Each structure stands twice: as structure tokens, then as C-alpha cells.
Amino acid sequence: MVFHEEETVSTTTTPKASAPSGSMPSHRVLTYSLGDVANNLSFMMTSMFLMVYMTDIVGLSAGVAGAIYGVTKIWAGFADLIAGNVVDKTNSRWGRLRPYLLFGPAPLAVFFVALFSTPAGLDEVAAIAWIFIFDALFQLAYSFVNIPYGSLASAMTQDPVDRSKLSGSRAIASSLASVALAWVVAPQFEDTQGDGIRMQFMITCIILAVIAIVLYLICFANSREVVPRAAGRISFRQTFKMLRQNRPLQILLLTALLFLTSNFVFNAVGLYYVRAITGNAAYFAFLQLAQTIGMIFFASFAPAITRRYGKRNGYMLAALLAAVGYAMIFFIPGGTLSIALVAWFIVGLGVGGSNAMMFSMQADTVDYGEWKTGIRSEGGSYSILSFTRKVGQGIGGWVGGFVIGVFGYAAGVAVLEGSTVAMGLRVATGAIPAILALAAMISVMFYRLDSATHMQVVEDLTERRTQNAIAGAKGVDAERTLVGESNLGDGRTTLMRRPGTPNPPIVTIFGQRGSGATEISPMVAELLQVPYIGQKFSSQTLAQADRTTLLSDSGFNRWMRNLSYSGSQNTDMAVAMDTASNHRIAQDNTKSVLADAENGGVLLGRNGALVLGPVVGTLHVRLIAPLDKRIERVMHKAGLSASAAAEQCEIEDRLRAEMSRKLYKWDPNVDEEYDLVINTASTTYKQVAELIVEMYRSKYPENVPPQNQAGN
Numbered sequence: 076m077v078f079h080e081e082e083t084v085s086t087t088t089t090p091k092a093s094a095p096s097g098s099m100p101s102h103r104v105l106t107y108s109l110g111d112v113a114n115n116l117s118f119m120m121t122s123m124f125l126m127v128y129m130t131d132i133v134g135l136s137a138g139v140a141g142a143i144y145g146v147t148k149i150w151a152g153f154a155d156l157i158a159g160n161v162v163d164k165t166n167s168r169w170g171r172l173r174p175y176l177l178f179g180p181a182p183l184a185v186f187f188v189a190l191f192s193t194p195a196g197l198d199e200v201a202a203i204a205w206i207f208i209f210d211a212l213f214q215l216a217y218s219f220v221n222i223p224y225g226s227l228a229s230a231m232t233q234d235p236v237d238r239s240k241l242s243g244s245r246a247i248a249s250s251l252a253s254v255a256l257a258w259v260v261a262p263q264f265e266d267t268q269g270d271g272i273r274m275q276f277m278i279t280c281i282i283l284a285v286i287a288i289v290l291y292l293i294c295f296a297n298s299r300e301v302v303p304r305a306a307g308r309i310s311f312r313q314t315f316k317m318l319r320q321n322r323p324l325q326i327l328l329l330t331a332l333l334f335l336t337s338n339f340v341f342n343a344v345g346l347y348y349v350r351a352i353t354g355n356a357a358y359f360a361f362l363q364l365a366q367t368i369g370m371i372f373f374a375s376f377a378p379a380i381t382r383r384y385g386k387r388n389g390y391m392l393a394a395l396l397a398a399v400g401y402a403m404i405f406f407i408p409g410g411t412l413s414i415a416l417v418a419w420f421i422v423g424l425g426v427g428g429s430n431a432m433m434f435s436m437q438a439d440t441v442d443y444g445e446w447k448t449g450i451r452s453e454g455g456s457y458s459i460l461s462f463t464r465k466v467g468q469g470i471g472g473w474v475g476g477f478v479i480g481v482f483g484y485a486a487g488v489a490v491l492e493g494s495t496v497a498m499g500l501r502v503a504t505g506a507i508p509a510i511l512a513l514a515a516m517i518s519v520m521f522y523r524l525d526s527a528t529h530m531q532v533v534e535d536l537t538e539r540r541t542q543n544a545i546a547g548a549k550g551v552d553a554e555r556t557l558v559g560e561s562n563l564g565d566g567r568t569t570l571m572r573r574p575g576t577p578n579p580p581i582v583t584i585f586g587q588r589g590s591g592a593t594e595i596s597p598m599v600a601e602l603l604q605v606p607y608i609g610q611k612f613s614s615q616t617l618a619q620a621d622r623t624t625l626l627s628d629s630g631f632n633r634w635m636r637n638l639s640y641s642g643s644q645n646t647d648m649a650v651a652m653d654t655a656s657n658h659r660i661a662q663d664n665t666k667s668v669l670a671d672a673e674n675g676g677v678l679l680g681r682n683g684a685l686v687l688g689p690v691v692g693t694l695h696v697r698l699i700a701p702l703d704k705r706i707e708r709v710m711h712k713a714g715l716s717a718s719a720a721a722e723q724c725e726i727e728d729r730l731r732a733e734m735s736r737k738l739y740k741w742d743p744n745v746d747e748e749y750d751l752v753i754n755t756a757s758t759t760y761k762q763v764a765e766l767i768v769e770m771y772r773s774k775y776p777e778n779v780p781p782q783n784q785a786g787n
Contacts, residue, residue: 268487409492
């Protein structure tokens with residue numbers, strides 16, 4: 076999604092979401108991840124090796140090389156906006172996004188190979204022009220492939236579990252591709268003065284380009300666009316109005332700029348350091364592997380860190396770890412690989428953690444912006460973040476080249492331990508990144524959107540959306556759906572009927588697997604003589620889903636979901652599309668719940684307690700039971716063994732909660748969200764149903780028709 080000045084982005088409505096079972100075929104998940112392998116063969120090639128190529132093979136000064144690196148990376152931010160605008164208007168027989176995976180790789184490969192094939196004998200001006208032009212063209216071509224690829228996951232499925240698996244597999248593939256690339260390319264920089272080095276490098280790039288094209292085509296052939304684009308409208312005016320009043324987003328952008336600058340100073344000159352200080356360019360692959368392990372390790376525990384310490388504190392921890400790793404790199408004795416491996420691992424912890432926390436915090440700032448200004452702008456917000464990150468990458472490369480140039484680095488200069496040049500490499504690779512990482516840590520301290528504040532924002536937004544949806548359906552102003560403080564003191568402020576008109580009975584029920592919710596809910600509906608509205612969200616009740624589907628949610632799949640968007644450098648558009656898609660699904664569910672409950676009803680699940688939380692005349696119930704009792708019930712009902720029943724209870728409960736957090740950022744298992752929490756273990760289902768009905772009659776006697784007051 077991109078900026079459009081008062082221009083409609085699309086008009087197609089979104090279909091109902093499929094069951095959140097994570098049932099996408101494994102081969103489709105794998106082949107999608109191959110697209111990011113192809114991405115990284117070129118993107119990480121320029122990030123890690125372009126600077127050294129310009130100085131040591133082409134012969135440019137470090138300062139000039141850094142300037143080219145900086146300008147073209149910043150240009151890449153504008154290229155993303157251009158590509159996004161064009162892609163969004165595309166329609167073809169292959170879809171909107173997939174054609175760019177079919178036709179985009181060829182020009183990308185040509186510009187990539189040309190960038191690393193600067194002819195010998197060019198004077199300095201001509202060499203600068205060659206690299207600058209082909210790098211600019213490469214960045215534009217890359218945007219025309221990466222933007223559609225990043226958007227493709229949300230076009231392939233609306234299932235939040237499947238989308239998380241796609242992004243998790245992408246993160247793993249991206250990280251491993253970076254390691255493999257370092258393994259193949261880094262040793263070629265050990266001696267850049269030998270005969271035939273230019274030809275050797277060009278051949279390497281041709282091979283990488285061919286592999287990338289094949290991988291893109293495999294991704295194209297195995298992907299499917301099954302989710303039409305959603306209606307949307309974004310403008311510069313609205314986005315910047317939101318940004319001006321969105322202080323958390325402002326702080327996050329500053330933090331991202333500082334951290335990305337630190338990381339790309341490190342990336343741009345890291346190979347120089349490894350070759351000179353550790354003593355062998357081939358060690359770069361081992362160090363890259365250590366960094367990748369660190370990234371994956373932190374990302375694996377990011378959700379747990381977030382729940383325990385909060386996102387801001389998690390980001391501060393990540394930035395501190397990165398600063399410690401960079402500081403170690405500054406002080407490492409020459410020729411010491413073992414300590415360097417530890418330092419690179421710690422840097423990886425920081426980089427993986429910052430990515431994971433940043434995208435999670437960014438999603439919160441989208442909610443905050445809507446709450447503060449009434450403008451929801453996933454595309455605009457993430458476009459600003461993406462551009463900021465590209466600026467950070469560009470500044471980082473420029474600073475790295477400038478610093479080592481000031482300290483006297485030039486191609487062919489011997490770098491002796493203790494020399495000025497060696498100190499320059501230590502400063503550029505260690506000291507400056509450490510200072511910038513600490514600055515990022517300090518800046519994020521001013522990010523005040525903590526979990527409690529965000530939860531209040533989410534609750535306010537949900538109430539506002541419910542009111543607006545009711546007003547839209549009734550054709551009235553949203554203010555007319557409001558009442559003052561309820562006489563009952565229950566905080567209900569939203570009317571579904573005209574003031575003074577009795578509201579039909581509405582009960583929402585959410586239950587653990589095996590708590591009896593699917594049996595009790597219809598009984599309550601029958602006693603209140605209102606419709607029973609089953610688990611319709613995402614098409615069918617998870618409790619009645621196919622056993623093999625539920626039991627397929629392995630620990631590996633959960634781990635992949637934890638890695639979402641933490642291992643790839645260019646995932647801004649993918650996160651934006653994922654966030655926007657989740658919001659659309661939640662909106663569709665909200666409208667459906669309100670429509671189904673218009674004349675009263677008993678709703679099972681569907682996040683009813685959140686959607687209908689502020690509605691006058693509603694009762695929200697949660698059903699629980701001890702695990703052993705729930706296992707016994709599932710065994711009897713589904714004919715499962717004790718172990719299979721226990722696994723199904725654990726999986727279904729977790730998937731329900733995960734889906735609610737993903738789509739609504741709400742935990743349905745918090746007792747405080749309900750009026751009544753009932754342990755169904757020691758009573759019959761009929762008794763539980765009668766207790767709920769009696770509670771409703773007692774709370775809202777005016778809403779129950781006379782024929783129901785008698786009990787039957």
C-alpha cells in the first residue's frame with residue numbers, strides 16, 4: 076500500500092476469512108520463502124559487499140563509495156513509493172502482484188550484474204557514473220519485485236495463522252540466504268589485487284542472478300492470489316496530519332533511524348574489519364552465521380519478552396545488546412576469531428530483537444493514530460517507516476565510508492594492528508554503531524505507548540467502531556447511538572435501538588475447549604427465545620474442525636510464527652499488508668456480529684464480548700473447567716485418546732486466543748472482560764444455562780419478554 080493524494084486505491088470488497096487452522100500446504104509456504112532467498116541474493120550482496128567492491132576492485136575512494144551508497148539507498152525509499160503506486164494499479168490475468176515475480180526478475184538481474192561489472196580502464200568520473208546509474212536502476216528494479224512480493228502473503232490467504240507461517244518461513248529463508256551468500260562471496264575479497272578478479276566477480280554475480288530468477292519463477296508458479304484487494308484511501312495530507320499528532324510514531328521513527336544507521340554502518344564496513352582485524356575475509360561467513368543465530372534466538376523469545384517486560388523495554392534490551400556487541404568489536408584483539416563470534420552473536424540478538432519489537436510497536440502506533448485523529452493509515456504509516464529505514468541505511472553506508480576514508484583507508488594499503496587505518500575500522504565497525512545503538516535505546520525511553528495505554532486505546536477504538544457500525548446500519552449520526560452512564564453502572568453506553576425501546580436479550584459466550592460452550596449456548600438461546608448464533612468467525616467452530624487440522628499446529632509452526640518479520644531487512648510492506656488485512660477481517664467480523672445480534676441472540680465466540688462490550692442490554696459470559704474434566708469431555712465427544720484430547724484442548728484454546736490477539740489485540744481469556752465466569756465442572760449444562768438466563772433476567776428485566784419471565 077502506498078500514498079495516493081485523494082485517490083481511491085481500490086474498490087473490491089473482502090471475502091469472508093477462511094478457518095484459522097494454518098492449513099496452507101507446506102510446499103506453498105516453502106516456495107513462497109524462496110522469493111526472499113532470491114531477494115537477499117541481490118539486496119544483501121549490495122548491503123554487505125558493494126562498498127568493498129567499489130573501493131578495492133573499482134578503485135574509488137572510501138568517501139566517494141560511501142556517498143554513492145548513501146544516495147542510492149535513500150533513492151530506494153522513493154523507488155518503493157513509485158513501485159507501490161504502479162503495482163497497486165495493476166490488473167492482469169496472473170493477478171495484481173504475481174506478474175512482477177514473472178517479469179521483474181530479468182531486468183533486476185541485468186542491473187545487478189551490471190552494477191558489479193564495472194569495466195576496467197574507466198576513469199574515476201566514468202566509474203562513479205557507471206556504479207551510480209546501475210545502482211539507482213537496481214534499487215528501482217528491486218522495489219518493483221520486493222514490494223509485490225512483500226504484499227503477496229496477504230493476497231495468498233486471510234488466515235492469520237497461515238500468514239504468520241509465510242512470514243516466519245520468509246524470515247528463516249532470508250537469514251540463511253545471507254549466511255550462504257557470505258560463505259560464497261566473502262573469501263573472494265581476501266585478495267582483490269589478483270589477475271582476473273573482476274571477471275571472477277562478474278561470473279559470481281551472473282550465477283547468483285540466474286539462481287535468483289529461477290527462485291522467483293518457482294515462487295510465482297506456486298503462489299496464488301485468492302484475496303482481492305480491499306477498499307482504501309490514503310493521502311499525504313491525511314497521513315501527515317496523523318503523524319503530527321502521533322508522538323509514539325514520531326519517537327519510533329527516530330529510534331528506527333538511529334538503530335538502522337548503526338546497523339548499516341556496521342554492515343557497510345564489516346568486511347573490511349573482518350579481513351584486516353580478524354585476519355581472514357573467509358571468517359566473515361562464520362561471523363554472519365553467529366549473527367543470524369543471535370537474530371533467530373532473540374526473535375524466538377520476543378513474544379515472551381513482550382508479555383513479561385513490554386515492547387518498549389524489549390526494544391531497549393535489544394538496543395543495549397547491540398551496543399554491547401558493537402563495543403566488543405571495537406576492543407577485540409587482532410586475530411581473535413572466538414571473541415568476534417561472541418560479539419557478532421550479541422549484535423544479532425540486538426538486530427533480531429529490534430526488528431521484532433519495532434514492527435510490533437509500529438502496529439500499536441497505527442491504532443494510536445486512529446484513536447487520536449480518526450485516521451487509520453497502515454499503508455501511510457509503514458511507508459513512512461520504510462522510507463525512514465532506507466534513509467538510515469543510506470546514512471549508515473555514507474558514515475562508514477567517510478570514517479574509514481578519513482582514517483586513511485585505500486585499496487592496497489596495508490592495515491597493521493595499531494595503525495591509524497586499523498583504528499578507523501574499529502571506530503566505524505564498533506564505536507560509532509555502539510554510540511548510535513545507545514542513542515536509539517535512549518530515544519525509545521520516550522515511547523509512552525505501554526501495554527496498559529494501548530489496551531485502553533484498543534477498547535476505545537472498538538467501542539467507537541461499534542457505535543459507527545450501528546449508526547451506519549441505522550442511517551443516523553453516531554452520537555445518537557450513545558447514552559449517558561448506565562443506571563446499572565455497568566459502563567454500557569451504546570444503543571442498538573432507539574432510546575426508551577427495550578433491547579432484545581443479547582448474551583455472548585466464550586468457553587475453553589471442553590467447557591461445554593457449544594452445548595450450553597443453544598440452551599441459553601432457547602430459554603431466552605432468541606436465535607443461537609454459532610461460532611461463525613472464520614467460517615466454523617474450531618472445536619468442530621477436523622482433528623488432523625487442529626493437531627497439525629506443531630511446535631515448529633509456532634516457532635516460525637514467532638520469527639515473523641524479524642529476519643528480513645525489507646519487510647515493511649509485508650507487515651503493512653498483514654496489519655491492514657487483520658484490521659479488515661476484524662471489521663468484517665464486527666459488522667457481522669452486529670447484524671446477527673440486531674434482534675437479539677446468544678453468540679458463541681466471535682470476540683463478541685469485545686465487539687458488543689459497550690452495547691446496552693448485553694451480558695458477557697466466560698465458561699471454564701479444570702483441564703482433566705475438559706479432557707474427559709473431549710474424549711467422550713470426539714472419541715479421542717486422553718493424550719489427543721489434551722493436545723486438542725491446548726491447541727484450540729491457544730489458536731482462539733492467538734487469533735483474537737492478532738486481529739483485535741485483545742486477550743479473550745481475561746476474566747475481567749466478562750460479567751460472569753462459570754466453572755462448568757460441577758454442574759450440569761442445563762443448570763449452567765439456567766444460571767446464565769437467571770443472571771440476564773435479574774440484570775435486564777425490561778429486556779425479557781413477559782412470556783420468558785416465567786422461566787419457560
